[in-house]
Amino acid sequence: MDMLAGKVKMTQQSVNNGMNPTDMLERPIRLHAKDVTVHYGAKQALFGISIDIPDRAVTSFIGPSGCGKSTFLRCINRMNDTIEGAKVRGLIELDGEDIYDPALDVVELRARIGMVFQKPNPFPKSIYENVAYGPKIHGLARSKSDLDEIVVSSLRKAGLFEEVKDRLNEPGTGLSGGQQQRLCIARAIAVGPEVILMDEPCSALDPIATAIIEELIDELRENFTIVIVTHSMQQAARVSQKTAFFHLGKLIEEGVTEDIFTNPVNKQTQDYIMGRIG
Amino acid sequence: MNSLIIAGLLVLLLGLAYQTGWSKSRSLVTPDGIKVHSRPQYHGALVAIWTLVPALLIVGLWANFGDSATRAFTVSQIPPDVIMGLDEIALNATIQRIGALASGYGVVGEVQPFEQAAGAALRQFQFLSFLLVVAAAAGTGILALLYARSRITARLRARNAVERVMNLALLACSGVAILTTVGIVASLLTEALRFFTFINPLDFFFGTVWAPKFSSTGTGDAGQYGILPLLSGTLMVAAIAMAVAVPVGLMTAIYLSQYAPRSVRAVVKPIIEILAGIPTIVYGFFALVTVGPFLNKAGAMIGLDISATSALTAGVVMGIMIIPFISSLSDDILNQVPLALRDGAYGLGATQSETIRNVLLPAALPGIVGAFLLAVSRAIGETMIVVLAAGNSPVLRGSPFEPVSTITVSIVNQLTGDTDFAGPQSLVGFALGLTLFVMTLLLNIVALYIVRRFREQYE
């Protein structure tokens, strides 16, 4: 119990050391979206979203349920391609390269932009196989020992290795919810992505597991560009450096997290942050 | 007629009981709000159960022992000197005549005076006993009703009691299925054991010659009953059927669940399911008239001698018959795999076929294996197609191009026509049936084992 308490406390400390705002604004732009609209069949879900996402920082999307956060996130790695009837228009660039360019290989794109989902979804395979799967299909490991190394280092980065090192061959579905989510993060990291998209990664987890994941996100920021969708404004405030507020399919306001939470410009943003819409 | 009246009375009584319990329970609720443990419906149901059980018991007793009581009464009405002169069969005939007279039907021949009198007495007896049963059932029912009603208090846990009764009723229903199975197995087993008093089990299970002689030949020689030719025929046909159905069925399922646009799926799936509705005799026709000759000609072209009725013909057609089982079940199972898993694979950059091969199929494997094994047991038990198209040639051969016979075909052959179930010629049907049963049972056990080994947990 003491240990757990210590862990939570430590987490709080570690997430308070966000970058200072000016530092963030100087970051190069990794992802650039311009006038993105999405239709599901006849229904329009996103209206002209334009946003820049900075390199190696955490950007959070907030907003009431159904406002299109997940939809926009799924545009960034073209997961909307798998939904029948979904139509995406507009421009999204990763390092200046149009990701909807017909010549671009989606498989490669998704290797560069990993994704972690709301509900932990480990494959029905062993822990090892879960992490090794991505590197295998992308041919990232030349030998078994290469693969072992990737698996171990990914699990380490996801903060899971110590907990599972003795049972790598047991099914990933046998882990606790929080461990499963970290396994999914390890699985995404193993492919060596530049960007990691997370759609409410903590919504199925208890506060302690959440704190561990938040701490992890904070560490991952060193090496990855992270976009996180969250319903918890505290979480957005704790882990992100940039925040974007969505409402009814539109991007209402975006900016440095501190600014958004301390003096939002837009009335709707204010209302949402004060808990008046939601 | 009488039983209809009784059933009607029981229903009435039941309704009354329910109403009584319900209203008493309602009356417990006072404006100052006594907390009643169970809702009125449960009190009503409990009183109804209390009423029904004794009434049913009495009716049931009469249903069981009423016939023998009636018979005893009838016998007592026949003068002793007449009985002395009757043997068992004649006595039964007389009792039947009296029964017919009592119910008002005419009888053949002259009616003896004692028969007339006995008939009248029996009629009265039947009427009285009916009244008595109804009165007894209604009486105990009402007594039980009153008792149950008097037990109703605010604290009576009627809900728990009713739930317990429901529990028992459900258990009893599943018991019916279990008892039926046990009964069938027991009868198969006893008859098969009788068969083994004629034929040595070793000769049956390991014999390579199937040549039963019909008793009408009069030689006294029962013939030979080696099951191996039939078994090999059965397995060969089933294997060919699976070789046709598994790839086609599985690919169809994958196409339907993963690739087909919704509009195509809406058309194709029902059409495939129609295949499952075609009677097997029609498949047999198809095999005999179309597929057999076709295979024969196709074989001739490449220098193979394929008999028109052969294991291959029967197997191919049976495979076609099984396709919808496999495709439909597998399709459902593939669709049950959580979407989140599919997204997880796509999110890592897996292609559609990688996702299907590495994630969807492994996740669906237990269910798919189950579908395969179901299909195999259908293939093994299938009769009509093989009767028509396999050639009925119970000879041990290795080639699928020649006629074979199967266990099911031989059961049909042995049990049709004049059979008295006294000699091995017909009893062998039970031994064959038992063998089939054990085979499907083993298949199911293996299926369960595999399913458990591969089962993965999803939330």
Ligand SMILES: Nc1ncnc2c1ncn2[C@@H]1O[C@H](COP(=O)(O)OP(=O)(O)OP(=O)(O)O)[C@@H](O)[C@H]1O
């Ligand atoms: N597959 C789909 N087909 C049709 N409409 C969809 C689909 N997915 C989302 N939508 C619609 O698009 C709109 C945006 O949905 P989205 O899932 O992006 O919202 P969200 O902001 O992520 O909400 P939440 O916070 O509840 O996850 C909603 O109105 C939703 O009904």
Ligand SMILES: [Mg+2]
């Ligand atoms: Mg969402």
